[in-house]
Amino acid sequence: MLEMRGIRKAYGAVQANSGIDLDVAAGQIVGLLGENGSGKSTLMKLLFGVVSADAGSILFKGQPLTGHGPAQAMAAGLGMIHQHFTLVEAMSVTENVMLGAPDAGPWLSPRAMAQRIVEESAKYGLDIDPDAIVDDLPHGRRQRVEIVKAILRGADLLILDEPTSNLSPSEVDGLLAIMARLRDQGRAIVFISHKLDEVLAICSDIVVLRDGAVAGTCKAEGATREGLAKMMVGRDMPPPVARAPSAAGRNVLHVGQMALVEDGIERLAPITFSLRAGEILAIAGIDGNGQTELAECLAGLRLPTAGGIDLDGHDVTLAGVGERTMRGLAYIPVDRAMTSLVTGMSVSDNLALRDFDRPPLSRRGWLERGSFAVRASEMSQRFAIKMAGPHVAARTLSGGNQQKIVLAREIGRHPLVLIAHQPVWGLDPGATRFVIDQILALRAAGGAVVYISSSLEEVMTLGDRIAVMQGGRLSMPVDREMADLTQIGLLMAGDVGAIHSDAA
Amino acid sequence: MSSLSGVDAPNNGLPPGKVAAFNTADLLRRALAGTATRAILAVALALLITAILILIAGKNPLLAYAALLKGAFGSLDRIIFGLNKSTPYILAGLGVALCFRANVINIGAEGQIAVGGIGATAVALSGLALPGFLLMPMALVAGAACGALWAGVAAFISLKRGVHEVLCTLLLNFVGVLLVSEVLHGRLGEQGAGFPQSPLLPRTTWLPKLVAGTDLHIGIVLAVGAALACHILFWRTTFGFRLRIMGASRNAARYVGISNMRQTMRVMLLAGGLAGLAGGVEVLGVHYRLIEGFSAGFGFNAVGVALLASLNPMAVLPAGLFIGFLEAGALAMQREVGVPSSLVFVIQGLTMVFVLCALGLRGERSKV
Numbered sequence: 001m002l003e004m005r006g007i008r009k010a011y012g013a014v015q016a017n018s019g020i021d022l023d024v025a026a027g028q029i030v031g032l033l034g035e036n037g038s039g040k041s042t043l044m045k046l047l048f049g050v051v052s053a054d055a056g057s058i059l060f061k062g063q064p065l066t067g068h069g070p071a072q073a074m075a076a077g078l079g080m081i082h083q084h085f086t087l088v089e090a091m092s093v094t095e096n097v098m099l100g101a102p103d104a105g106p107w108l109s110p111r112a113m114a115q116r117i118v119e120e121s122a123k124y125g126l127d128i129d130p131d132a133i134v135d136d137l138p139h140g141r142r143q144r145v146e147i148v149k150a151i152l153r154g155a156d157l158l159i160l161d162e163p164t165s166n167l168s169p170s171e172v173d174g175l176l177a178i179m180a181r182l183r184d185q186g187r188a189i190v191f192i193s194h195k196l197d198e199v200l201a202i203c204s205d206i207v208v209l210r211d212g213a214v215a216g217t218c219k220a221e222g223a224t225r226e227g228l229a230k231m232m233v234g235r236d237m238p239p240p241v242a243r244a245p246s247a248a249g250r251n252v253l254h255v256g257q258m259a260l261v262e263d264g265i266e267r268l269a270p271i272t273f274s275l276r277a278g279e280i281l282a283i284a285g286i287d288g289n290g291q292t293e294l295a296e297c298l299a300g301l302r303l304p305t306a307g308g309i310d311l312d313g314h315d316v317t318l319a320g321v322g323e324r325t326m327r328g329l330a331y332i333p334v335d336r337a338m339t340s341l342v343t344g345m346s347v348s349d350n351l352a353l354r355d356f357d358r359p360p361l362s363r364r365g366w367l368e369r370g371s372f373a374v375r376a377s378e379m380s381q382r383f384a385i386k387m388a389g390p391h392v393a394a395r396t397l398s399g400g401n402q403q404k405i406v407l408a409r410e411i412g413r414h415p416l417v418l419i420a421h422q423p424v425w426g427l428d429p430g431a432t433r434f435v436i437d438q439i440l441a442l443r444a445a446g447g448a449v450v451y452i453s454s455s456l457e458e459v460m461t462l463g464d465r466i467a468v469m470q471g472g473r474l475s476m477p478v479d480r481e482m483a484d485l486t487q488i489g490l491l492m493a494g495d496v497g498a499i500h501s502d503a504a
Numbered sequence: 505m506s507s508l509s510g511v512d513a514p515n516n517g518l519p520p521g522k523v524a525a526f527n528t529a530d531l532l533r534r535a536l537a538g539t540a541t542r543a544i545l546a547v548a549l550a551l552l553i554t555a556i557l558i559l560i561a562g563k564n565p566l567l568a569y570a571a572l573l574k575g576a577f578g579s580l581d582r583i584i585f586g587l588n589k590s591t592p593y594i595l596a597g598l599g600v601a602l603c604f605r606a607n608v609i610n611i612g613a614e615g616q617i618a619v620g621g622i623g624a625t626a627v628a629l630s631g632l633a634l635p636g637f638l639l640m641p642m643a644l645v646a647g648a649a650c651g652a653l654w655a656g657v658a659a660f661i662s663l664k665r666g667v668h669e670v671l672c673t674l675l676l677n678f679v680g681v682l683l684v685s686e687v688l689h690g691r692l693g694e695q696g697a698g699f700p701q702s703p704l705l706p707r708t709t710w711l712p713k714l715v716a717g718t719d720l721h722i723g724i725v726l727a728v729g730a731a732l733a734c735h736i737l738f739w740r741t742t743f744g745f746r747l748r749i750m751g752a753s754r755n756a757a758r759y760v761g762i763s764n765m766r767q768t769m770r771v772m773l774l775a776g777g778l779a780g781l782a783g784g785v786e787v788l789g790v791h792y793r794l795i796e797g798f799s800a801g802f803g804f805n806a807v808g809v810a811l812l813a814s815l816n817p818m819a820v821l822p823a824g825l826f827i828g829f830l831e832a833g834a835l836a837m838q839r840e841v842g843v844p845s846s847l848v849f850v851i852q853g854l855t856m857v858f859v860l861c862a863l864g865l866r867g868e869r870s871k872v
Contacts, residue, residue: 299759325761338753338755338756339755342756352745353749353760362742365741367745369740
């Protein structure tokens, strides 16, 4: 049904897809596996026409698809269910399905549409009430609304982008059953997931992507989790950078049974770890498994609902950002454009964000512009920030140089503990190297680092100890020498048994 | 005027050399550059379109504009009229600009001005046995305090109950304006007057004249001083720095530990104070009594002034003068050429729209 050949796509210097082939036949479910950034999303966006490919050809139901947008893709019979739904919450199911439906016509006939929804819903066991308001539906139901929407638009091939990531186990079982019915009706499905068990359970064929290329394809029958995990992450890891073993410093950070419950949902299961000076704790994990919550609890942006945080002998569980900063905490959040930088403000202002309210940057509420300028020229030299001048807006700098501003501000003040969340995300190799070197330099100077990343390579390169986050839980940190890639891959893919055996 | 002495304070101890790039003059230049040329173009365009409308109304646009110019600048009296007219727009516009800069959408100046007028009147009529040079400033302070209180109420409701500040400030406008009528029909009203107004205020509480023998009161000096003070506050203090971060990115403000609640409350109190001061100045400087509807439309014009100024505190000064003189001239044009009164508002409205289009508000605001 679908043939993709030699698909290539580059974003700047990053080759997101470098010559990928993908085949899907009618009545087949193909699993698409890979780490974050392995090129899965890009490939599907290309197929759906959200972005256009640099090279390669797509043949769908015998027709070539080129230069198409999402509208043409849908008309051709492709349906995509995004991780984040595109439903209008205030509207009913019927109204949502009618929105933009090609055959809705200028005169709406909600009753006829509701009838069709009921029919399709019965056919695939979706169990949808067409009159329900989307806002009242749980997450799993909304997903079914998306599915019925795609089916009624005549989708023969459905792309499900990590459809199980926000579902409860029983909802997952329901979804897999629906997928099986869709397959039996002759539709094709591309199932994007990190979770090996689900992929093995439902798919007939599995394609593993790594670094923008196909790392391997296999039949689900006979494949093992270990084999797939290895294929997913198993490049030949460069041997860890040779470096002085961290001197056993004193404990600077202790997190005890810290948990976070928000809106009745457990975001963080009780987490306990300690960190010594001169040590990097690297936390691996697929995005969205509680890493942001963990980082923000440590940084003081959210307050944990249980447990405590001890920073350099002081209980800072309830302390605000200001007090933690004073006590030597630094934080590089994942979102550069919106959070750690004010892109409309000047470089020198951005370098001052943390301590503008203290000498030398200000006295009695008056900004010392001279000190701003001194800081800007010092930091731009020390961190090699390329810019037209200290008063240009941070937005005018390249991504790498923007991150250098953040580094200069957070590392430049020699913090006791640095929380770094995906600090090299979206950077080119040169800037990545620079950031990593700076973090290693901080470690060598006795700083402690919590390094959170979804890239195993970074985690393995940087961590003195390595742990995995999955579903809001943190596995027991293991020394880097003891870390086993397959084991980590399994932990990331939600193999609870692995967590237990690890913690034991 | 004490604020003016602050101009020098941040310069103390500045090392020489490259630091010169940060001096006030440079900031000013940067704040105003680009804004000016585009604003002038937009005004020209608005005048052109209005000319067509005047033609359609059967009048000679050239004559009309001549009358407008003459009405605005034709004599010392006219200029003084324009200056007095601009004063409340500048004062209240400054507060609105600061709020908008912090992404706090305060459109409550209308009510804050009205309540400020009540506060100033109440103190001026209190009959306190104080010398005039004390009672007058006290009345102004009372006006500012009442305006601040009014804004504070809106901020409190907004922050504590999660009601959008646009709604709180907008609705309190109606209450504030009606409160003026209420007190004029009650405690502060003049007995036997045919119109809801207060008795004439004691002469000692009137704002002193800037030029003896004319109507020009010291309000415009207060407005210029306030503009300078707000400019410095915004660009040179930690308070202003917090506002800029908050306005540019709520996420970043949260990240560096700025309390949204505290900052919002502070900037609202400041804006309310400025608006209340504007109300007090209008009462003590122009009418010498509280009159129903004395400030009708002032607060909404203040929003326009702030937007015309691209939310730059220093640019509020020319923007306020522009609207003030335009209004003064337009009134004269109506009198002399007989251009329908509604066209006067058309000119104002069109000018505002064109200037705002030309400035490209969003682009300007990203400059923080």
